[in-house]
Amino acid sequence: MPRMTMIEAIRDAHVVAMERDENVVVFGEDVGYFGGVFRCTQGLQEKFGKDRCFDSPINEAGIVGTAIGMAAYGLRPCVEIQFADYVYPAYDQIVSEAARIRHRSAGDFTCPLTVRMPTGGGIFGGQTHSQSPEALFTHVSGLKVVMPSNPHDAKGLLIASIEDENPVIFLEPKRLYNGPFDGHHDKPIIPWSKHPLGEVPAGHYTVPLGKAVVRREGSAVTVLAYGTMVYVAEAAAEESGVDAEVIDLRTLHPLDLETIVASVKKTGRCVIVHEATLTSGFGAELAALVQEHCFYHLEAPIRRVAGWDTPYPHAQEWTYFPGPARLAAALTDVMEG
Template sequence: MANLTLIQAVNDGLKTAMRADESVVMFGEDVGPKGGVFLATEGLTAEFGKGRCFDTPLSEDGIIGTAIGMAMNGLRPVAEIQFQDFIFPAFDQIVSEAAKLRYRSGGQYTAPMVIRTPYGGGIRGGLYHSQSGEAYFAHTAGLKVVIPSTPHDAKGLLLASIQDPDPVLFMEPKALYRSVKGEVPEGEYTVDLSTLRTVREGRDVTVYCYGAMVPVVEKAAAQAKEQRGIDCLIIDLRTLLPLDEEGVIEAAKQTGRVVVVHEAPRFCGYGAEISAMIAERCIEYMEAPVKRVTGFDTPFPNTLEHHYLPDERRVLDAIEAVYDF
């Protein structure tokens, strides 16, 4: 196995998919010879040619509209939106066209396409390069929303997304692009969508997280064990839509105490859905109210980024609060 960073695993996944299937094409802003702003597509144009990995105009709605047309006509496009913050001009194309195509055509047409986009904070990008908009898209039937947190999952989930018959929004935590490394199998393999990953076993508190918050939660759980002897069960959600709901409920029942962590704003954030699901389906098992640790309900700051993003101290406080309730 190769020891890769998360961004290298994404690059390897794209190359693997393009070598295996000539219908896979990659395009977006600066993804061609330059290799993308984070070098996720480095080397693709050189290996596969300008017909299969190419630059587009600065037009997000045009990028996604083109991908939909390609997907309807036999290709498997992978479209990159350079930063998730730039995706909103294409919002209508994603939620009203790509996500609805199978339904509105009675199954006659589908949109097997992947939209790759880096999201979240951690690089001092300020308010226009640091947003976490997963909740907007997890509200959309017909769309899948996937967020990896390890190099292994980045490649495996990406390959599964490219093979999926419906549109997938593949959100990459840019804070982890080069800060995590791990073993990644060579060649083709997939990680099933709509499955959870147990990061750490534990009996006292269940902590749900995804993306860049997974390493933060791991650090907080280690401190909870060292300082208080609290055992945390850490669950990486990985696929936000469709979610493995039964897996979520079972993990909550195991401990009766739950913390949910994400860097997006708190109000109507994805953690609210996890909290509601637990309240509706397993309240009788709960020993404490669900705690959420999130970003704040403000625009994303620049100089105060380290205060905005959840850190291990805030997560540890929540773990101790539900444990001591």
């Protein structure tokens, strides 16, 4: 089975989707000739031509607005917002048009649109290149929100997103782009050749949207994570010695509540970790759902471990990130509760 970085897996997903359906088009800032700032679309213009993979002006509202019109017309656009931080000018188009068009038209129009964007920190990009805005999209009815943690899922989830009839926000953790993240270190250190999550099947396959997966089985506490934090959770479990069950959500909306509830009812404890700011982060929704559905099974308060409630601290990026030590402390704390 081929081994790929997440960048290569995302690029391969584009190729598979574009070969299977001529209505799939790819565009955004620098995605054509240059192949994208992270090279996720490298070679697509050469392979499929400038009509199906092309560059856009620096205009996020224009990129998404044009893509919505294409999707309503019958195409399947997959557009790239160069960094998740740049999506805000397009937010009105996503919320007011893409998310609502199917309901406003009573099903006469659909919006099979995928909006890809690199998310989170890890490149010392500061406040305009490192934000984690997933909670802004999970709040919007009509959108699906996806964040893979490994190359296999990145390819399968992206193909599933492009083939879906609904608009999908596809968030790609930058720290996972070029190699595996072992949770203990600032940078990837494990060669893909020795990392099982780098194995990516050739050809077409999908990972279903709305389905979480248990990455590490345990009996003492459930850790809910997604993206880069999956690896931090695994490392924290090892560091703390707590028998933690780590769930990779993969899709944030629709959420796989069944898998979450089954795990928390088994363990009786829950810790939630995400890179985004704590207040009103997606972890707050997860905590509310766990409390509603698992209250009589909980043996300790639900804990959240997240980024600081501050503007993104460029010079203190790696302190800002929830790391194994912070998460291990939370795991130990809930075990004593």
